[in-house]
Amino acid sequence: MKEIVDYLNELIPNPKCELNYNKDYELLIATMLSAQTTDKRVNMVTEVLFKKYDSLDKLKQAKIEDIIDIIRPIGTFNKKASNVIEIAKRLDGYVPNDRDFLESLPGVGRKTANVVLSNIYHVPCIAVDTHVERVSKRLNLAKKNDTVYEVEKKLTKKFKNYDLCRIHHQLVLFGRYYCKAIKPECENCKLKNICKKEKQFKYF
Ligand code: SF4
Missing domain, CATH: 1.10.1670.10 (Helix-hairpin-Helix base-excision DNA repair enzymes (C-terminal))
Known part of the structure; x- marks a missing residue:
């Protein structure tokens, strides 16, 4: 070793993490969006997404068609757009240090939970x-x-x-x-x- x-x-x-984010929920959403695509592409769309919707309140009220238009370049955009809005609705203003809760969010599995827990809360874990x-x-x-x-x-x-x-x-x-x-x-x-x-x- x-x-x-x-x-x-x-x-x-x-x-360091190559996904761009300024807020804890932005890392969670960016990591969810990164499934089957590259960090570079995710950064391109989240630059627009997080600028237009700069709070969880705004994100949860977003029209799904608008989110789809923004994230279209990363593929599987219908499902991912729905996940973005649902995650914003389920979070109570912040990302908790709670693996079970995180893994219950749509589009969030163990790998995404590990990325978030490790980067935000320094929980010792490895996302594979x-x-x-x-x-x-x-x-x-x-x-x-x-x-x-x-x-x-x-x-x-x-x-x-x-x-x-x-x-x-x-x-x-x-x-x-x-x-x-x-x-x-x-x-x-x-x-x-x-x-x-x-x-x-x-x-x-
Ligand atoms: S396969 Fe990877 S770890 Fe193995 S020698 Fe090549 S670069 Fe190094």
């Missing part, structure tokens, strides 16, 4: 997205057939002596910019010696 943490600290010394899953399996931190929940449990245990919120961001960014799904940058990677992919045990 130390070898991995040291390398991630060297490569990504200042990790596609990048974290791929990197974990390549680095032998999880098995090929592990579910995302199994990957999360293994990472939480293995990195229990480290800052999980920081490790989470570093794993996401390492997967997004270095250990990419296609053409990962293995040549200069200092984790080659522990990487399954590099040893030709193909994960994908």
